[in-house]
Amino acid sequence: MADKTQTRQVDAMGRVVIPKHLREQLALVDEPLLLKHQKNNRAVLVTKVTSRDVPEEHKVLDEQGRLLIPAELRHQYNWQQGEKIQVELDQDTIRLQGLHTRCSICGARESLLKIKDGFLCEPCLTTGNEKIAERWRLVLDELQNEYIEYCQKAVSFTDREDLHQARVKGRRLQMLLLFLGMKKDHKLLEKIQKAHRHLGKVRERDVLIEAFAKRAANEEKETHAAVFHQVKEIVDEKRRKEQRKLEKNLPQIINEKFERRWDAFISKELYRLVMPLEIENRIAEYEQTFTEAVTSYEEAAAEEGKTSKPALKALHEVRIQAKQLRYIYLYVSKIHSTVYESRAERYKQYQRQFGDINDIRDWLSKLKDSRKKIEAPAEEIKEVKDKLRAELEQSVSYIKW
Known part of the structure; x- marks a missing residue:
């Protein structure tokens, strides 16, 4: 018996030759045929019409045994002229599938999803998503740990750079969570944003104090330098007030409860955000x-x-x-x-x-x-x-x- 699987090419008219031994074995000559789209496998199933009522969309092999594949399916599968098609017999059904239509990782021909110029089967895609989710977890966990560390250091006020870095890490954390599709009213985001506002009120004044001090030192005209110096002192007074608020409020926002909420997000929510991204x-x-x-x-x-x-x-x-x-x-x-x-x-x-x-x-x-x-x-x-x-x-x- 001839092999159940053979390869044919799509011609200029969008036709595929059904091998002679299959035509004879299934008695396909002059018989109305139905073409069914097998979405997951990206294949076309060809069967004979078994009912008396022949549907209008049926196909018939021409005298050379060629089957015309509808343009809609050819475009969907990107079957162009010269495309190699695998013709496979499965009981009384013929399956037409692109020769390269198989999972790029494991070679499976079932449960396929188009990914850019190739295909992945659902099991491999799931495994890939899990690995991508793990990469996201590692990056987010590292960023979150740095954020908490700098927030703790920030309220000691021993180094103003700690406060700056706490704000930077928090901003990046917010951005990545929003990029992943986290809702803006999520409790984690609300906590980070609240902390960000407190940090910002002090950090923005730090920047102003440094800028006005520098301007005062570099001014050639003493009266202008005096203006910058006075503004610096005014800002510095306000900064001290905001510093006291930060020292009181930040530990109540970024605390153990925040860390538990973060762990819950990583274990229960992260994968659901990464998978459809x-x-x-x-x-x-x-x-x-x-x-x-x-x-x-x-x-x-x-x-x-x-x-x-x-x-x-x-x-x-x-x-x-x-x-x-x-x-x-x-x-x-x-x-x-x-x-x-x-x-x-x-x-x-x-x-x-x-x-x-x-x-x-x-x-x-x-x-x-x-x-x-x-x-x-x-x-x-x-x-x-x-x-x-x-x-x-x-x-x-x-x-x-």
């Missing part, structure tokens, strides 16, 4: 959000001016989106073994460029808020503001996309 599609969503933020800035800059309040606010949103994309590309590269360094570097440059602009905006805002407490002639304060505005105008003019 389509990395490229998810990244595309963030890229689209960045593009929309850029458009909003350009519209505000055109209507109100590049240094107007609406334009600077929109530019700050661009910076936030750039920062998120930078982190996404860095961590996705690490977890999924992809190379995104150039993309990450691109958004790092945006982040730096817009960060300088945002700093000047914050300096001007703090000068305005501190106006009544500054003991200096109005014209001196105005000169300082004018100087900062000129720097802002220059920085904005250098923006490049």
